Each structure stands twice: as C-alpha cells, then as structure tokens.
Amino acid sequence: MMKDTASSSLEDLCIHINEKILDIKRCILLRDIGQDECRKSVVHKIQNKVILVHDLLNKMEIEVKQQEKLRDLLKDIQKAAEKEQKEAQHLLEHIPPYLPKPAQSCITVPAVKDEGQTEAVEPMHAKKSAKKTKIIKEAALITTEEFESVPTYMKGRLTYDQINAVVQQINKAVVDKYKILHQPLKFMSSSVRNLYHRFMEEETRDTKGEFFIVEADIKEFTQLKLDKRFHNILSILRHCQRVREVRTSGLIRYVIC
Structure with missing residues (x-):
C-alpha cells in the first residue's frame, strides 16, 4: 500500500x-x-x-x-x-383625534326671511339676499405649540386632547344655538321657541354681532360637566384667545374669538 x-x-x-x-x-x-x-x-x-x-x-x-x-x-x-x-x-x-385647524372655521346655514316678508311684495334684490347664507363662527383647535406655551400651573394634568375635546363641544353648542336663531319662528316647536326667546334676552350691546354661549347652552347642547376641570380648560382657552368672557347681570357669556 x-x-x-x-x-x-x-x-x-x-x-x-x-x-x-x-x-x-x-x-x-x-x-x-x-x-x-x-x-x-x-x-x-x-x-x-x-x-x-x-x-x-x-x-x-x-x-x-x-x-x-x-x-x-x-x-x-x-x-x-x-x-x-x-x-x-x-x-x-395613528392620526391624532384632534388636529389643529389652519384657521377659524365657520359653518354656513341658509338664511331665512322674516315672518313679515312675502314673496308678492319683496323686490328682486331682497330675493337674492334671502338666498345668501349666514356664517356661524367656531373656535379653532389648540395647536401643540400653544399647548406647550400654556403655564404648567394652568395645565395641571390636562392633556392636549382633553382641551381640544372641550373646544369641539363648545363649537357644537355654538352651531346648535345659532342654527335655531337662523330659523323662522313659525316653524319652531314650543320648546325651541322658548330657547329662541332666551337667546334673544341674553343679547347685549357688548355681544352684538358676536357669537357666544352661556353655561345653559352647554348643558342644553353638550354632555360636558361644568366642573372644576371644565373651568380650568376655559381659563386655558382664554389664555390662548379662543374665547373671552362678557359678564352682565350676573350672567357669563363665552364669546368666540
């Protein structure tokens, strides 16, 4: 081998x-x-x-x-x-549920004629103006930059989403209120007519041409609780210039800025 x-x-x-x-x-x-x-x-x-x-x-x-x-x-x-x-x-x-709006938004509702107007006697320009829409002003959502700029003692444990959730509910109350104000009285139910008269009584010289709500409107049109947290959020909204207060005869009116 x-x-x-x-x-x-x-x-x-x-x-x-x-x-x-x-x-x-x-x-x-x-x-x-x-x-x-x-x-x-x-x-x-x-x-x-x-x-x-x-x-x-x-x-x-x-x-x-x-x-x-x-x-x-x-x-x-x-x-x-x-x-x-x-x-x-x-x-x-993972889009956040509350994104800031680029600018203040408005909702339009059809304008209605006054009860005394009749089609037979109104001029042509009146017919055209009756077809125009009226605008309902809403508060813009808080931006993340604004939220960061709010002092810590005002925010406490409040979150960005909680604040904007209240903004949305306030806007809902404003829209629901002014939709009623833009309706003709003859088509209103008795309960809605009572709301209409209350809205008119709450108007003042300081709120003429403005869009505002009171706490009764928040109770009427939203599920928000008017507790300490709600009023803390209102302070933040005033700080961020989303609402301002007009106080007359013991009634607080929250005016949309």
Missing part, C-alpha cells in the same frame, strides 16, 4: 515537471518567432491589440467600480425610502 502511494506521488511530480518543461519550450518558440522578420508585423499587431484590450479592461474596471458605488448609493436611498414609508404609514395609522 505504501509502495502504491509513493509511485502515485512520483508520477504526479513527473507530470508537473513535464508541464513546466512544455511551458518553457513554448516560451522559447515564441521568442524565436518574434525574431523572425516575416512574423514581426504579426507580433506587433498582436502587441497593439493586447494594449487595446488592456486599456479596455482598465476602463471596464473603472466603470464597474462606479456602478458598484451607484449600487451602494441606491441601496442607501432604498433603505431611507423604506424607513420614510414606514414612518408615513405609522403616522397614517
């Missing part, structure tokens, strides 16, 4: 040596061909082509490196885009 292994190794060594001798013979043959005058032009052309191929390989290597850099850059861009997409999807799925 040992003899066979030694014989195999010797054969391999002989093959290797013979291959090297063959390579040397080829080199000598090529050297001799290069010295042959009739073959020098062919060798020269081959040399030029080798140089061209070498230059082409260099250019290809440079291009490959540039493409690799571009590939790495595109991978970075792809990762950044995927990250932005995930963040955008997260924001889409």
Whole structure:
C-alpha cells in the first residue's frame, strides 16, 4: 500500500515537471518567432491589440467600480425610502383625534326671511339676499405649540386632547344655538321657541354681532360637566384667545374669538 502511494506521488511530480518543461519550450518558440522578420508585423499587431484590450479592461474596471458605488448609493436611498414609508404609514395609522385647524372655521346655514316678508311684495334684490347664507363662527383647535406655551400651573394634568375635546363641544353648542336663531319662528316647536326667546334676552350691546354661549347652552347642547376641570380648560382657552368672557347681570357669556 505504501509502495502504491509513493509511485502515485512520483508520477504526479513527473507530470508537473513535464508541464513546466512544455511551458518553457513554448516560451522559447515564441521568442524565436518574434525574431523572425516575416512574423514581426504579426507580433506587433498582436502587441497593439493586447494594449487595446488592456486599456479596455482598465476602463471596464473603472466603470464597474462606479456602478458598484451607484449600487451602494441606491441601496442607501432604498433603505431611507423604506424607513420614510414606514414612518408615513405609522403616522397614517395613528392620526391624532384632534388636529389643529389652519384657521377659524365657520359653518354656513341658509338664511331665512322674516315672518313679515312675502314673496308678492319683496323686490328682486331682497330675493337674492334671502338666498345668501349666514356664517356661524367656531373656535379653532389648540395647536401643540400653544399647548406647550400654556403655564404648567394652568395645565395641571390636562392633556392636549382633553382641551381640544372641550373646544369641539363648545363649537357644537355654538352651531346648535345659532342654527335655531337662523330659523323662522313659525316653524319652531314650543320648546325651541322658548330657547329662541332666551337667546334673544341674553343679547347685549357688548355681544352684538358676536357669537357666544352661556353655561345653559352647554348643558342644553353638550354632555360636558361644568366642573372644576371644565373651568380650568376655559381659563386655558382664554389664555390662548379662543374665547373671552362678557359678564352682565350676573350672567357669563363665552364669546368666540
């Protein structure tokens, strides 16, 4: 067994040596061909082509490196885009329930004619004005910047969402109140007519042309509790200039700013 292994190794060594001798013979043959005058032009052309191929390989290597850099850059861009997409999807799925409005919003309701008006005698311009809509002003929601600027002693444990929830309820009370005021009396039920008369009695010179509510309106049109927390939120809304108070004859009117 040992003899066979030694014989195999010797054969391999002989093959290797013979291959090297063959390579040397080829080199000598090529050297001799290069010295042959009739073959020098062919060798020269081959040399030029080798140089061209070498230059082409260099250019290809440079291009490959540039493409690799571009590939790495595109991978970075792809990762950044995927990250932005995930963040955008997260924001889409977790939109805050109360987003600040860009500006004060208003609700329009159809204007109605006074009870004394009749279609037979009113002029053409009166018909046009009757078709115009009246605007109900609402308070804008508190922005996060405004919330951060509110003094800590005013906020206490109140959250941004809790404050804006009250703003929305106040706006609901304002809209419901002024929708009634814009209705014709002849179409009102007795209970709604009583509300209408109360609204008119609460008007003063200071509130003329303004939109306001009182605590009775909040009780009538919302589920808000008029407790300490509610009045703390009202203080914040006054601080942020969403409402202001008009006090007359012991009645507090919350005017929309």
